[in-house]
Amino acid sequence: MTAGSSAPIGVFDSGIGGLTVAHAIIQHLPNERIIYFGDTARVPYGPKSPDTVRRYSREIAGFLVAQGVKTIVVACNTATAHALPTLQEEWEVPVIGVVEPGARAAVNATRSGHVGVIGTAGTIKSGAYERALRALRPSLRVTARACPLFVPLVEEGWVDHDVTRMVAREYLEPLREAEVDALVLGCTHYPLLKTLLAEVLGDDVRLIDSAEETARETSRILRERGLEAPASAAPVGGHRFFASDDPLQFLQLGQRFLGDVIEGVQVQTLG
Amino acid sequence: MTAGSSAPIGVFDSGIGGLTVAHAIIQHLPNERIIYFGDTARVPYGPKSPDTVRRYSREIAGFLVAQGVKTIVVACNTATAHALPTLQEEWEVPVIGVVEPGARAAVNATRSGHVGVIGTAGTIKSGAYERALRALRPSLRVTARACPLFVPLVEEGWVDHDVTRMVAREYLEPLREAEVDALVLGCTHYPLLKTLLAEVLGDDVRLIDSAEETARETSRILRERGLEAPASAAPVGGHRFFASDDPLQFLQLGQRFLGDVIEGVQVQTLG
Numbered sequence: 001m002t003a004g005s006s007a008p009i010g011v012f013d014s015g016i017g018g019l020t021v022a023h024a025i026i027q028h029l030p031n032e033r034i035i036y037f038g039d040t041a042r043v044p045y046g047p048k049s050p051d052t053v054r055r056y057s058r059e060i061a062g063f064l065v066a067q068g069v070k071t072i073v074v075a076c077n078t079a080t081a082h083a084l085p086t087l088q089e090e091w092e093v094p095v096i097g098v099v100e101p102g103a104r105a106a107v108n109a110t111r112s113g114h115v116g117v118i119g120t121a122g123t124i125k126s127g128a129y130e131r132a133l134r135a136l137r138p139s140l141r142v143t144a145r146a147c148p149l150f151v152p153l154v155e156e157g158w159v160d161h162d163v164t165r166m167v168a169r170e171y172l173e174p175l176r177e178a179e180v181d182a183l184v185l186g187c188t189h190y191p192l193l194k195t196l197l198a199e200v201l202g203d204d205v206r207l208i209d210s211a212e213e214t215a216r217e218t219s220r221i222l223r224e225r226g227l228e229a230p231a232s233a234a235p236v237g238g239h240r241f242f243a244s245d246d247p248l249q250f251l252q253l254g255q256r257f258l259g260d261v262i263e264g265v266q267v268q269t270l271g
Numbered sequence: 272m273t274a275g276s277s278a279p280i281g282v283f284d285s286g287i288g289g290l291t292v293a294h295a296i297i298q299h300l301p302n303e304r305i306i307y308f309g310d311t312a313r314v315p316y317g318p319k320s321p322d323t324v325r326r327y328s329r330e331i332a333g334f335l336v337a338q339g340v341k342t343i344v345v346a347c348n349t350a351t352a353h354a355l356p357t358l359q360e361e362w363e364v365p366v367i368g369v370v371e372p373g374a375r376a377a378v379n380a381t382r383s384g385h386v387g388v389i390g391t392a393g394t395i396k397s398g399a400y401e402r403a404l405r406a407l408r409p410s411l412r413v414t415a416r417a418c419p420l421f422v423p424l425v426e427e428g429w430v431d432h433d434v435t436r437m438v439a440r441e442y443l444e445p446l447r448e449a450e451v452d453a454l455v456l457g458c459t460h461y462p463l464l465k466t467l468l469a470e471v472l473g474d475d476v477r478l479i480d481s482a483e484e485t486a487r488e489t490s491r492i493l494r495e496r497g498l499e500a501p502a503s504a505a506p507v508g509g510h511r512f513f514a515s516d517d518p519l520q521f522l523q524l525g526q527r528f529l530g531d532v533i534e535g536v537q538v539q540t541l542g
Contacts (some may be wrong), residue, residue, distance in 0.1 A: 049516050249318075
C-alpha cells in the first residue's frame, strides 16, 4: 500500500469547490500529477451529519488509495472537520486537511487577535476551526458564523449580484460588529466570493483562503517524506478528474474554477 | 409482492419537501397509514443527473416495497420527472407521481391558456411538465423557469425575507412578462413560499400546489383498485418516517412541514 514519489496526489471534495485547492497545488507543485474526486452525486456535505460525511469520505479515500496515490488532500472543509482523524488512522499515506493550514494563516494574519470563521452549517457546528485556532494561540478570540446560502449562490453563478451582497451583509453582520481583522473562508466555494466579501467587510479585514496554505502544507509534507515528484519528470498523462455524477456538468462548472486544465472527467459511482 | 388494503402507503422524496404531499394525503385519507422516506443523506436531487436520480429512486422504491406498501407516491418533482416510468415498469404496486396531477390542476385553473412552471434545474430541464400539460391540452402555452435558490432559501427558513423576495422577482420576471395566469409550483418545497410568490405575482395568477392534486389522485387509484383502508380501521401504529441521514435534523425541519404528526424518525442507510 505504499506509493512512490512519482505517484499522483489524491484530492477530494464533496463537489467542485475543492478545485480551488487543486489549482493551488498545481501552481505550487508543477511536477505533481493530481487525481481529483468530486462527489457530485451526493453534494453538498455542509448540511449533512458527521456520520454520513465520514462514511462518504472513507469511501472516497479508499478509491483514491486504490488508484495508488502517495498522499490524500481533503479539499473540503466539512469533510476535514468530520473525517480527518478517521482517515489519518485508517491509511498509511499522509492525509492533509484544509482546516489547520487555514487556521495557521489566520493566526499569522491577525493583529487584533480577533479572528472570524465562516463555513457551512456542518463545519461551523463541528467547532473544528475554533479548536485549530486555539491550539495555535489559546488567547485568540474567535467569532464563527454558518453561511449556508453561499454555496448555492456561487453555483448559481451569482458571485457579483445584489442578492449575494444582501445575503453577505446579513451573514457577516455579527463579524463586523465583533470587529474581526482576519476572516477564514472556511469553505472551498467561498474564494469565488472574495471580491464581494471584501466590499462588504472593508479593506481592514484580511480574507484567508485555505487553498494556498494547504498547497504549501502539501509541499512541506511531501518534502519531509521524500515523496516529491522528481523535477525532471514532467507530469505524465496529466491530471485526472473523477465525479460521482454527470461528468459534463462537472466539466462546465469545474472550468469556472480551473480553466482548461480539466480536459475530461470520468464517472465513478460510489455508494 | 402484493399488499392488501390495510397495508401502508409509501411516500418518498429527496428530503423533507415531500412532507407537503404526505400532509395532504393524511388530510384526505385519514384511515391510511404512511411510510415516508426522505433521502436526506443525498439531498438535493434537483441539480443531479437523470441517471443518478433514477438510481436513488429505484433504491428507495425497493426499500418501500420491502416494507409491504400497497402503493408508492413519488412526492418529489425531480424524481417523478426522471424515474416515474422506470418505477412503474419495475413494480407491481401502483406508482403515482406529482407531475401529472399538478399539470391537470393547472389546465383546469388557466383561463388564458398560458401556464407557468417553476421547479429545480433537473425538473425544468427534463421537460416533464411541458409534456404532461401538452398531453392534456395541446394548444397550451407553457413558460418554464428553473429556480435553484428557492430550496436552500426555504431550508434556511427565509420564507418571508427580503432576499427571497428579490430572488423571486428575478426568477419570476419572465413569467410575469409572459402573463401566465396559472403557475405550477413544481417542487415540493415551494408551497412554503406561497404567500411571498403571490405577493410578487399578484392576485391574478393562480398558484398550483401539486400536493392536493396528488392526494386526490392517490385516493382515486386506491378506490379503483379496491385498496382503500377500511373506514373502521383507525391507523394502527401511526405513520412511520425514515431518513437516510441524521433523524434529529429531519424531525426539526419536518415539523415545519407536518407539525407533531412526526413522533419519531428512523435512520435507513441506502447507497
